[in-house]
Amino acid sequence: MRKFIFPCLLISFASFSEVAVLKDGNISTSACAYGRGQGAITQASDNAAAELGRFIKGNKLLDFGDNKESIDVNLNQVYSTYRSNILEGLSNGRMQLDLGQPYIQGNDTCIEVALNIHHFPQENGDNDSLEWDDDNPTVTVTVIGEGWSKSGSSARQHAEQDALRRAISRVVGVYLNQNAMQSSQNIMQISNGDEYNAIKDLMSQQLSSRSAGLVKSWQPLASKNLDNGGLQVTLQVVVEKSPFIAQSSDFLTQIGSPRVKVLAPDTLEPILKTWLSEQGIESGAGASLQVIAKHKLTGSANSKRLSLTVEVRDLADNLYGRWQNDPSLAALPYSNHVLDDLTRVAFEMPKQLQDLQKVLSKAFINIVSQGGLVREIKIHSNHLEQPEMIHSVISTIGGIKDVAIFTKNQYLVASVRYAGDTGELVSILQNSLAAISKSSLPNGQVIDDQTIIFN
Amino acid sequence: MLKKILVSAILATLVTGCQSTGPSSQTQKIIVKNKASSASIAKNAYNFSDDDITVPAYFDTQGLERCTFDRQKENEGCPLKKPIVRIYFDNNSTAGKGKGLEHVKQVNNLELVKMLENQLAGLSRFRIITRDDQAIGQEQATYLAEQGASAYAKRAAQQKILAPDFIVKIDTTKTVDTFYAQTSGVMDYTLEMTSAVIDPFTKEKMSHPNIGKIRVKSADVVNSRDELNVVIVNGRYYSGFNFSDPLVVQAMISDMASRGFDIFLTRMLSEMPSTAQVLGIKGDQLSLDRGQNAGVLVDETMVIFQYEAGFVEPIGVAKVTPSKQSASGKIVKWKNSNLAKSIKQQAGSGIFRPHNGAKIFAVSVGTPASFLENRT
Numbered sequence: 001m002r003k004f005i006f007p008c009l010l011i012s013f014a015s016f017s018e019v020a021v022l023k024d025g026n027i028s029t030s031a032c033a034y035g036r037g038q039g040a041i042t043q044a045s046d047n048a049a050a051e052l053g054r055f056i057k058g059n060k061l062l063d064f065g066d067n068k069e070s071i072d073v074n075l076n077q078v079y080s081t082y083r084s085n086i087l088e089g090l091s092n093g094r095m096q097l098d099l100g101q102p103y104i105q106g107n108d109t110c111i112e113v114a115l116n117i118h119h120f121p122q123e124n125g126d127n128d129s130l131e132w133d134d135d136n137p138t139v140t141v142t143v144i145g146e147g148w149s150k151s152g153s154s155a156r157q158h159a160e161q162d163a164l165r166r167a168i169s170r171v172v173g174v175y176l177n178q179n180a181m182q183s184s185q186n187i188m189q190i191s192n193g194d195e196y197n198a199i200k201d202l203m204s205q206q207l208s209s210r211s212a213g214l215v216k217s218w219q220p221l222a223s224k225n226l227d228n229g230g231l232q233v234t235l236q237v238v239v240e241k242s243p244f245i246a247q248s249s250d251f252l253t254q255i256g257s258p259r260v261k262v263l264a265p266d267t268l269e270p271i272l273k274t275w276l277s278e279q280g281i282e283s284g285a286g287a288s289l290q291v292i293a294k295h296k297l298t299g300s301a302n303s304k305r306l307s308l309t310v311e312v313r314d315l316a317d318n319l320y321g322r323w324q325n326d327p328s329l330a331a332l333p334y335s336n337h338v339l340d341d342l343t344r345v346a347f348e349m350p351k352q353l354q355d356l357q358k359v360l361s362k363a364f365i366n367i368v369s370q371g372g373l374v375r376e377i378k379i380h381s382n383h384l385e386q387p388e389m390i391h392s393v394i395s396t397i398g399g400i401k402d403v404a405i406f407t408k409n410q411y412l413v414a415s416v417r418y419a420g421d422t423g424e425l426v427s428i429l430q431n432s433l434a435a436i437s438k439s440s441l442p443n444g445q446v447i448d449d450q451t452i453i454f455n
Numbered sequence: 456m457l458k459k460i461l462v463s464a465i466l467a468t469l470v471t472g473c474q475s476t477g478p479s480s481q482t483q484k485i486i487v488k489n490k491a492s493s494a495s496i497a498k499n500a501y502n503f504s505d506d507d508i509t510v511p512a513y514f515d516t517q518g519l520e521r522c523t524f525d526r527q528k529e530n531e532g533c534p535l536k537k538p539i540v541r542i543y544f545d546n547n548s549t550a551g552k553g554k555g556l557e558h559v560k561q562v563n564n565l566e567l568v569k570m571l572e573n574q575l576a577g578l579s580r581f582r583i584i585t586r587d588d589q590a591i592g593q594e595q596a597t598y599l600a601e602q603g604a605s606a607y608a609k610r611a612a613q614q615k616i617l618a619p620d621f622i623v624k625i626d627t628t629k630t631v632d633t634f635y636a637q638t639s640g641v642m643d644y645t646l647e648m649t650s651a652v653i654d655p656f657t658k659e660k661m662s663h664p665n666i667g668k669i670r671v672k673s674a675d676v677v678n679s680r681d682e683l684n685v686v687i688v689n690g691r692y693y694s695g696f697n698f699s700d701p702l703v704v705q706a707m708i709s710d711m712a713s714r715g716f717d718i719f720l721t722r723m724l725s726e727m728p729s730t731a732q733v734l735g736i737k738g739d740q741l742s743l744d745r746g747q748n749a750g751v752l753v754d755e756t757m758v759i760f761q762y763e764a765g766f767v768e769p770i771g772v773a774k775v776t777p778s779k780q781s782a783s784g785k786i787v788k789w790k791n792s793n794l795a796k797s798i799k800q801q802a803g804s805g806i807f808r809p810h811n812g813a814k815i816f817a818v819s820v821g822t823p824a825s826f827l828e829n830r831t
Contacts, residue, residue: 036748036780037524104519104734272603330611332599333592341599346606436621439621 019055026098027052027116031104040109041102048113049097053090056083117233138216139174139239145168155231156223167237169204175248176200201368203251207244214247216240243311259366260283260312264293269337271347271353272310279357288422288449289314290374291360298338303331306342312363315450316374316415321363323356325349368370372403372419377429377444378411379437379454383392387412387438393432422446429454491515491672493503494721497756497821500774500787508769508790510760512597514818515686515730519744535748538620539582540652542568542575546627553631554687555698562629562708570709574716577830579750580727584617611657621661626653629708631698633685641816642683642696644673650719663829664726676710710728721822724752731782733815736802740785743817746777753777754825757817759786770795773817784817 016085019029029051033043089095100112133139143166147158153394159352164201176199207214215237222234262283264272273283283291292311299305307329312321328343332338346352367373381387394414397402404415418425426444429452434441463586498507514535522533529536544564549556571586572622576583585591630645648669652661674680685695692699730751731743741759745751752830755777760769760821769792775784 034520035524036522040524051739104781105776106734106742106783299587302592313476328616331592332596333589333597341596341604344604345599345608345611348605349612350609351612 002098011162017313017340019052022114025112026116027055028098028112029055030100030110030112032108032110034108036104036109042109044109045113046100048111048117049090049093050335052113052115053087056086056090057073080301090115131174137241139171139241139244140236141167141170141235141239142236143170144232145153146230146232148228149399152353154191155229156233159223159231159233160218160220161303162234163233163235163436164218165204165208165235167218167235167239168208168214169200171239172200172204172207172248175244176203183341199365199390202365203248206251207247214239214244258289258291258367259287260291261287262291262293264291265295267343268293268295268308271343275347275353276357286449289296289320289367295339295343297342298327299331301334304334304342305331306336306339306346307344308343310359312360314367314373315448316376318374320366321359323359325352368419371417372399373450374402375416375418375425375452376448377416377423377432377452377454378408378416381407381410381412382414382436383441384433389436390414393436394429397432422449422452426452458485458713479502481566481673489670491675492669492715492718494718495725495821496721496824496827497819498757499824500772501768503738503756503772503788505788507792508772508788510758510767510769511725511728511818511820513726513728514760514767515814516732516762516814516816518732518814523815535745537582537612538581538652539584539617540573540617540621541584541586542625543586544624545570545624548626548628549630549631550603550628551630551645551710553633553644553698554640554685554692555704556631558698558701558704559601559608559631559644559708561701562705564627566709570713571719574720574725576831577621578720578723578752581623581724582617584619585620595667619655622650622655624653625649626651627712631661633698634689636806638827639684639686639695641680642685643710644671644699644707646671646708647714648719649717666719666726669718669722670732671715671718672830676707676714704827706744717827721827724822724826728819728821729757731757731817732750733809736786736807736815737805738802739786741773741775741782741786741817743775743784744781745783746780746787748780751775751777751782751819751825752826754823755819756821757784757819759817760817761798761813761815763813768792769799772820773821779791 007338019027021027029048031044031048031051033040033047035043057111088094096116098114100107100114100117102111106112139242143163145159145161145163145166147155147160147162149155149158208223216239217234218237220233224232226232257283260276262269262276272291276283276291291310292313294309297304298307298308306325307327308325310323311319313319325346328344329349332341379390384390390412391403391405391414394400394416399419401417402415404411406415422444425445429440430445433454442454444454447453517532517534519533519535521530522535523530524535525823544567547559565586569585572583572585572587595607598610603646626649628645628647630647632643632645634641634643648671650666652664654661655661660740671685677683683696685698686693686705697703727750729752731745731749731751731819734742736742743751751757753776755775757775759773761768761770771786771789773786775782789799798807
């Protein structure tokens with residue numbers, strides 16, 4: 001029975017037209033929804049999909065339109081085999097529907113919808129097998145590294161180092177995706193791909209230098225010669241999770257929740273400090289970072305508006321981030337408490353606070369990506385035997401960047417950026433400077449979080 | 456006989472030829488009158504004659520295809536997108552040598568602005584940003600006190616104040632004169648209004664809508680001209696119209712402004728008629744694709760016309776009733792034309808829908824009579 005004809009029976013509903021079976025075996029109907037615009041179109045198309053679902057589910061008879069021609073598709077077979085798939089697809093919205101041009105009918109917007117039975121919902125393919133499984137103490141990744149021989153190391157050594165770096169970087173990516181950023185207490189909330197990449201790069205860079213402590217084992221799977229004496233290796237790397245998590249958390253805490261000093265007018269300070277502490281940022285007097293807030297009332301007596309600015313600066317006044325609220329959002333008539341009212345309102349606006357959070361997060365990332373906070377190391381000239389060597393000595397200290405030397409009064413001052421804490425820097429300096437100082441280099445003193453003095 | 460006809464024909468040709476070589480005359484001189492302006496409103500559809508069924512100016516045949524129907528993000532090409540405006544009155548420009556000129560200068564223009572805002576908003580030709588900061592500020596403070604900072608912030612963040620596309624600037628000149636008779640004087644106040652739609656960033660004054668000049672005299676707003684009589688003794692008010700009382704003067708100017716606004720609105724409705732597309736005709740019944748949302752007013756008189764390849768052909772005149780986003784109407788009189796007869800015939804035996812590239816539109820002819828009675 002290649003061809004068959006269903007008797008035509010029109011079953012009408014108040015707001016639905018009949019369902020018609022098209023020549024290609026698809027079925028179509030039109031439906032309307034009150035209103036105009038995308039909302040009404042979506043509603044109408046949902047109504048049509050529901051009607052199609054009811055049609056397939058129920059015992060309705062097919063209407064072939066005006067000509068009542070027989071059709072060339074064995075619908076019985078198609079609809080009986082895939083009936084449940086189609087119904088499921090229609091109910092969860094994954095069934096492909098061909099939408100016609102919407103048209104207006106009085107107050108309603110109508111649309112013709114055809115069900116494409118030749119396209120069934122696709123199962124979601126899982127193409128990335130690497131997942132952060134909390135029950136497993138290790139993560140195994142397969143990576144490719146490339147290297148060329150230079151300065152005494154073989155191509156294989158370089159290729160393996162490259163592969164290990166990539167392995168760490170990949171694990172960092174998975175970790176960031178699935179764990180670290182889910183904490184609401186952590187200010188490091190990634191809002192876009194750029195921030196994600198910046199953090200990932202920084203973290204990969206930091207952790208790759210310590211890959212020896214993180215990689216539990218690795219084994220070569222394949223290798224291939226490259227041009228110019230290069231080598232490509234494929235490694236299966238097993239990364240141990242507990243040290244990785246510990247180091248990652250430290251890193252994120254270091255950049256995401258530094259201690260700050262809040263400088264703000266009286267009306268603003270308590271509310272800003274409370275908000276900062278809710279974000280996991282501790283405030284205190286001796287901090288090396290300053291969060292400086294200012295406010296200003298503008299506008300006529302009937303509509304006073306509040307401009308707020310918050311800046312993140314270090315003690316050397318370098319600016320890392322600046323946020324400004326949108327004063328146009330709220331206006332109140334002048335009163336004795338208008339400043340308090342508008343400040344309270346400003347700190348209740350979710351979008352504005354998200355922006356502030358982003359600015360702070362970016363500022364903290366900025367500090368780390370620039371090599372840490374600026375510190376001034378002041379050394380009394382009397383203590384140095386080879387003052388001309390100070391630049392090269394300080395530059396070789398791990399973690400120090402942007403070294404600038406100048407003299408001020410009796411002191412030789414080295415302005416540097418350092419990613420770690422100040423106390424740690426003092427002990428490193430004590431050892432390094434010993435080589436170019438006279439025998440009696442005194443202990444370094446931390447004046448504030450920015451200044452270290454050897455007096 | 457043939458000769459006579461030939462001579463007559465030649466003479467006629469010569470006469471016609473002489474006439475055609477004379478000076479052309481396309482303009483004529485008239486005396487410019489300085490009378491008070493009057494309002495003109497649409498005729499009731501039932502009173503239309505066949506010759507009256509012509510297409511009014513400024514119709515717009517843009518369909519709704521490009522509309523998103525999202526009030527805040529409407530497409531530029533959508534006919535439902537209305538310009539957002541803020542209304543300004545100029546500073547008090549006053550003239551004349553009448554008594555009490557100083558009180559005319561003190562008339563509060565902001566009150567007039569609010570009055571015009573209210574009336575113009577109802578036309579649905581513009582979206583208006585109010586300048587009533589006092590009421591808005593008071594309500595916001597109350598909202599904050601009653602609902603709390605969080606609810607206030609949430610709402611304030613969601614709904615931003617509209618940004619104006621244009622400003623509507625009303626320029627006024629207020630004049631006061633006092634005419635002295637034997638025993639008393641007569642006060643004569645005049646209010647002249649012109650309006651401009653200005654792009655505040657390019658400073659361009661738009662050519663449309665062109666409302667022209669509106670002139671209102673004090674005699675137009677009083678029940679009897681005697682109310683304007685005044686007795687002045689030694690240069691001071693004694694009895695009659697109290698030109699020295701600022702409240703009386705404010706009331707008089709407000710009445711005049713109100714009349715001026717009525718005229719303003721009627722002209723606005725003629726300059727910016729509402730146009731809608733006809734989706735179908737069934738018998739005498741019309742179905743239109745837009746209603747209140749496109750500024751169609753209650754009992755609107757609309758001319759129905761077919762628009763094809765740039766040509767318009769009137770079909771009839773209808774009385775239309777809007778609903779929120781569509782409208783229905785009744786063709787009260789069909790045009791005496793072949794097209795109208797054909798459509799009437801087709802609509803008589805089912806629903807007639809425009810096809811083959813021809814579209815049918817309905818355009819309003821001006822302010823409905825009921826609008827002035829019920830809304831002003």
